[in-house]
Amino acid sequence: MNTLFHKIINNPYTKSTLLTKKTQPHLLNHFTTAAQPPLPPPHTAPPSSSEEDKTAATITTICKSFPNNLNWKTLNQNLKFINLTDQNVIKKVLIHLKDPPNAKKALSFFHWSSHYTNIMHPTHTYALLIHILVNAKLIKDANALIESVLRRSVACNRSSVELFIQDLVSSYEVTSLGSSFVFDLLIQMCAKLRMIDEAIDVCFYLSEHGFRLSIISYNTLLYVIQKSDKPKLVWRVYEHMIENRTYPNEKSVGIMVTALCKEGKLHTFVDMVDRIDGKRCSPRVIVNACLVFGMIEDGRVEDGLVLLKRMFVKNMILDTVSCSLIVYGKIKLGKLESALEVYEEMLKRGFKANSFVHTSFIRAYCEAGKIESGDELFKDMECVGLQPYDETYTHMIAGCSKFGKLEESLNFCEKMVQNGFVPSCLAFNEVVERVNGFVSVRRADEMLTVLLDKGFVPDVNTYSHLIAGYGREGDVEGVLKLYYEMEYRKLSPGSSVFTWLIVSLYQAGRLEESEKYLRTMKARSLAPLDYTCYTLISRYESQ
Structure with missing residues (x-):
């Protein structure tokens, strides 16, 4: 720019009364200034040393005011010209008073500043002060502040607790004065206030950030949960506890x-x-086996086996139980061949066969329709002296019924009762639902009588299936007998029961009774099945 200007003014053909030697320096200054980069805007300029000195002086004045044990009225008078609406100043004062001998002064300043400015401190200020108090072993004061924040969060929403724990973790990392004991206090206070969901969230958040809670905190939380209306959450916390390498003690168990x-x-x-x-x-x-078994049953097989390995290393579970649960987990994953290999290896190492593993294999075979394999394994159990138990019989009964082996199903049912077991209602219903033929129906009915004497509790489906079986065979007396038994047990018959009752009476020529139950059915707002109408019309046309 300067070179161009000199060429212009030194050109002999350039004639202007304005471009004189006197004006050249002045114009050069203007061009030089224009060629320079613009100055940064005022707001990007660093704070002046005078502002920093002023802030430092304010902090020093505040800190010197508290050792004198002045009352709040005097403090208000002495510090009336100080602006404390800036949370950054409050934070710097607290950090200045962070050493244990000054922790009480920091607490006094915290409360005075809230009163003086008539503001509510944000959670990050609470978090900083709580770390200072815990570091000074002022646990009672720290607990009071934690409780204050948590109670305030109840009135707001759950996210405020999440913000609070984030501030606590942040203060721990930034100030280098925190103690992880702060997080134990937080969990214990959540438990005290019955904030179960929030406490569990905090546990998981802390483990993600590398913090471990004490066994006391876990036990406190476990105790509160099992006393609450959310007892199933206790297993979630117990699992997390072991995953986070805080191992249970006698109280936990x-x-x-x-x-x-x-x-x-x-x-x-x-x-x-x-x-x-x-x-x-x-x-x-027993407790640890229950935890792993529950995880496998819930479909979390891999997680369960990983936790099982950790328990085994820490001698928290027996070898036999561990191996059996591994076999069970592989069976649940559908890896029967792999499960058999593990079981054979288990036997080679000197472990004895057990009825739990045999029953697990029987269940897998029956569910896959391999009834012969299941039956063979059932016989092997008896040969090696293992006692089948209720679940063993139940799987065989359900499997035989489901795949059309009704005679074998009834045989297992009778054998189960002879050995002192009672089938579940669901298993017995599998049998009676598929009975066909007068002999099978009568046999299932007799079995029901025996089971009732042993405390078996039937449901509506049990009677409905048996009544349908008698109805198909045209045995009206059998239908009526079971219907009266349902009424005696205060089980409400459905459309299926009334259908077979009406049709059976009609086919037996007992028309008045048939019409009576048809009216009863309508009075109970039960719609007749298509089969009822079809049978009645067909019978009427044949006459």
């Missing part, structure tokens, strides 16, 4: 045993572990 009792499952899992190991095991083994 006791809480879990109580949870099993509350769910009505303790006897079931005690029997399961007894069948595997052949003798009564410790409560710890």
